[in-house]
Amino acid sequence: MSKRVRPGYYRQEVNKTTWEVPDRYRDLRQVGTGAYGTVCSAVDSRTSTKVAIKKLYRPFQTELFAKRAYRELRLLKHMKHENVIGLLDVFTADLSLDRFHDFYLVMPYMGTDLGKLMKLQRLSEEKIQYLVYQMLKGLKVKNSLKTHNRESDFNCSVDEINILDFGLARQADSEMTGYVVTRWYRAPEVILSWMHYTQTVDIWSVGCIMAEMLQGKPLFKGSDHLDQLTEIMKITGTPTQEFISKLESDDAKSYIKSLPKVEKKDLQKVFSTANPQAVCVLECMLLLDPECRVTAAEALSLPYFSEFRETEEETEAQPYDHSLDNTDLPLDQWKRHTFTEILSFKPVLPESKETSL
Incomplete structure (x- = not known):
């Protein structure tokens, strides 16, 4: 029964x-x-x-x-x-x-994703500024949350609040949670598991999305992992020796050394019809070396976003109490804690904010 x-x-x-x-x-x-x-x-x-x-x-x-x-x-x-x-x-x-x-x-x-939006219309300069600014504000919050938490395995919890969850991305892969960024938007360090991910792994994805808004088509459209890397390097150029020495994988090092040398392209020429300030943003985001890419906080201060900037709105997340996150508890205790969290949830009534999309 x-x-x-x-x-x-x-x-x-x-x-x-x-x-x-x-x-x-x-x-x-x-x-x-x-x-x-x-x-x-x-x-x-x-x-x-x-x-x-x-x-x-x-x-x-x-x-x-x-x-x-x-x-x-x-x-x-x-x-x-x-x-x-x-x-x-x-x-x-x-x-x-x-x-x-x-x-x-x-x-x-998040019904209307950016892919559908771009098929319907070519986005205006102001709309691109606004959308990228919003993504970066969200990323700044996410990155501050991870910094407060300082956990090496924190990424497994953060997939829920990734760029793709901002409703600004394409059809997701079916692997993992179903919210994983497709190959065209993946940072090169993710494609080949080159090195430890940093907070700028998401900046690469924002750069790819922004480039697509400006061009009306994906910037790096690889047919598989290695082809994706080839497409990326046509723009970024092949890595410097200094960057290769940072790679943790010997296979990745030898693979990259075997590639024909390609010079870095001038993005101002690639995006010749775009606002030069927009291209400056891409120049700071689409760098092979994650350590050289801008952070979300740094990107927000670039001139391209000056008319939207309201620094008091660019908040960081409140410190997250992760006292239980590193503990190993019996199943019934996790259950009890979860049940308590559900009972204590107080919904915030949403303000009716219409976006101009």
Whole structure:
């Protein structure tokens, strides 16, 4: 006999998965699936807005899964910033801790991604400035959060608040969570696992997205990993000896040394019809060496963004309490902490801000 549905909730099968959600969320439709969960779009009847609801896949099947689920919830609760997707709601249909098996995260639905937007129209100079400025503000928050946390394995929790989650990116790969940046936007150090990632790994992606806005087509359109690298080096030139010596992989070193030497292209000539200040931004972002790329905070101070700058708005994240993040707890304790976080969630009522997109 199937268990009764919690009052105020209803049960629906979505692609062979049972969803139990509050009555306010209607018209559930699966929009993505990955290793850790499934995402449905829905209409919130209270606000008449479209939302994305994520159901984690068996969040308490192991201590590792439970810790990951707890951290994801804590991070999303912590992020309250207009440029980073925030948590609108979190709920469970399970009435007590001993019956607690599943929970759901509700976030804004990012329906129009930049890819669709660019197919519809060529973006104006002002719109490009605005969109890149917004992405950089969001990245600055994300990077400050990671700095406060100072964890080497922090990236596994941050995929939820990546550039792609700002609703400004293309069709995502199906691997991992379904929110991973496609090859055309990946930083070279990610493509070949050259070296330890730094915070500028996302700056490369922003540079690729900005270049596409200016050109109306992707800048680096590789057909596979190595072709992607070849396309990148046609613009950046082949790496210097100084950069090659920083690589951690001997295979990567020997591969790069075997490549024919290519000179760096002058981006002012590649983007000859673009605003020179916009090209200056790209020059600072699209550098092979992650240590030479601008940070989000540095990029925000470039002249191209001067008319949008409101420095008091370029906030950093409040320090994140990660006292439990490095601990190993038994499964039932992760469960208890997660249940408490769900019960203590206070939704922030969204202001009705219409964007000019």
